[in-house]
Amino acid sequence: MPGNTDLLTLQTPCLLLDEARLRANVARMKAHLDSLGVAFRPxxxxxxxxxxxxxxxxxxxxxxxxxxxxxxxxxxxxxxxxxxxxxxxxxxxxxxxxxxxxxxxxxxxxxxxxxxxxxxxxxxxxxxxxxxxxxxxxxxxxxxxxxxxxxxxxxxxxxxxxxxxxxxxxxxxxxxxxxxxxxxxxxxxxxxxxxxxxxxxxxxxxxxxxxxxxxxxxxxxxxxxxxxxxxxxxxxxGVFMFGDLYQAGVSSVAMGDLVLSVLATVIGHQKAKGWIIADAGWMALSRDRSTAKQAVDQGYGVVCDLAGQPYPDLIVADANQEHGIIALRKGSTATLPDLPVGSRIRILTNHACATGAQYDRYHVLDGAGGISAIWPRINGW
The missing domain is CATH 3.20.20.10 (Alanine racemase)
Structure with missing residues (x-):
């Protein structure tokens, strides 16, 4: 599906894939295994x-x-x-x-x-x-x-x-x-x-x-x-191809290597509680809370702008089935960003396998912030 679909027009939540990062992650692993003289079976x-x-x-x-x-x-x-x-x-x-x-x-x-x-x-x-x-x-x-x-x-x-x-x-x-x-x-x-x-x-x-x-x-x-x-x-x-917050927490990948993110829309606020509400809950992000056992608990995901840059200390602190509750990390002195209703955000998630299982396609990012292709994916046993 060629073209440059604006991230502001996609139905949310949906799964984004950064192709350039994917190719870089694969090339790095192949080069490492080549240097050790072993075959690669991804x-x-x-x-x-x-x-x-x-x-x-x-x-x-x-x-x-x-x-x-x-x-x-x-x-x-x-x-x-x-x-x-x-x-x-x-x-x-x-x-x-x-x-x-x-x-x-x-x-x-x-x-x-x-x-x-x-x-x-x-x-x-x-x-x-x-x-x-x-x-x-x-x-x-x-x-x-x-x-x-x-x-x-x-x-x-x-x-x-x-x-x-x-x-x-x-x-x-x-x-x-x-x-x-x-x-x-x-x-x-x-x-x-x-x-x-x-x-x-x-x-x-x-x-x-x-x-x-x-x-x-x-x-x-x-x-x-x-x-x-x-x-x-x-x-x-396998998971090295995409990376996730858990893998970043164990130093298997860097935060800048993460390939997948969930595109979501701000749908409300609870200002007295310091909450921003998004349309991506645990059905879109997965129930995985594996980073809770790590030095840095990332909640249900790290919240980023449309360019994929994390907002300081902003995470999905809690989640219902279709609602993501976004808040600053406990103890943070950062300022809650101004994200009016309708704003688009990207969320980096804890477990690429579990998040991917919620979707039947990848929306593939080009180098200019648009969508260059849609890649089907399958689920089931």
Whole structure:
């Protein structure tokens, strides 16, 4: 949708995307991973858009990481052939996985139990589809996965996968605890711990005579601050493309790197309370309040002018379903800006994934403050 649609005429709330920042973020990450000699498999769970994927992926065919089978179907239809479904596989989904693979996509699954391995092996034997599987390894106790030193379980899972004619493709890790860190040196240590866990698990499989061609790691903080990825074949990261206030709070991105913002309209005031009311509540911004646990609580979002410059200490302090309550941060000595009814503002939000999920399109900003395109995005599972 070419043209230069003025931000004053768009229906609000809507989701804005700064294309120049997106491209810069992707280029920075690719250069860093190139310097470490590893492949890049971008995670598209935040983007959910072919237009964004084509900027992020090494080629139009991939590789890519996805988090729902709806994403896998959508990206496969758009020509993405190489994907990892990076959520532990539910046996009832294997038929759908095979249908996507039958369309021409090389879609791999992940698992971390003998029960899942049995289901994959049985499905492969029954269907003739040698579904590739990676074993999820627990890098830091954050979520799912087999302990990297639990050789017996790793080998048992690997042998079950191949017993029915499925393919054991490797190991996959996610250093989720890195999201709780904010010191680059500590994040670099988490990246090294992730690497060591990955290599340890891979060696356990190979020493048992099992294949492990892929050693896949990935989280935005560790991807950015990793210093050595010896033994790793690929890195997955996704939210770095957009950034958000949470990621800025853990030093994974800078405030000037944030790509997404919600365009909103001022609809009222409660002057005695020092409130400005906007038409973007938690349905538009998401319920995510993750920065409340950080050194700087950003409320439901940081309020900016139309050029994307934050007003001093102005945040969405509270939110109802369709109302955003804008106020100065507690303790601030700043002056509440004069924003009459009808004024347009942009809001930077805590979690790009959660905010993006509220919308079916991106309004793409050009360099002159207008809209150069509309990029569709999808939701659902």
């Amino acid at each position: 995670h598209l769970k935040t983007a959910k858009s072919l237009d964004v994927a084509r900027i992020a992926m090494p080629s139009s065919a991939g590789p890519a990481t996805i988090s729902t089978l709806r994403e896998a179907e959508y990206f496969a239809a758009g020509g993405v052939c190489d994907m990892i479904y990076a959520v532990g596989i539910a046996p009832a989904k294997l038929g759908r996985v095979s249908a996507i693979r039958a369309s021409g996509a090389d879609l791999a699954v992940i698992l971390d139990s003998v029960e899942q391995a049995d289901a994959v092996a049985a499905h492969a034997a029954r269907s003739g589809d040698a579904i590739p599987a990676l074993i999820e390894v627990d890098a830091d106790g954050h979520r799912s996965g087999v302990a990297p030193t639990d050789t017996a379980t790793l080998v048992a899972i690997g042998r079950r996968v191949v017993s029915g004619g499925a393919e054991l493709r490797g190991v996959l890790l996610h250093a989720g605890d890195s999201y709780a860190l904010n010191d680059p040196a500590a994040i670099a240590q988490a990246a090294e711990a992730e690497r060591v866990a990955a290599v340890t698990a891979a060696e356990a499989l190979r020493n048992a005579g099992l294949p492990c061609p892929v050693v896949s790691v990935g989280a935005t903080p560790t991807a950015r601050y990793a210093r050595d990825l010896t033994g790793v074949t690929e890195v997955r990261a």
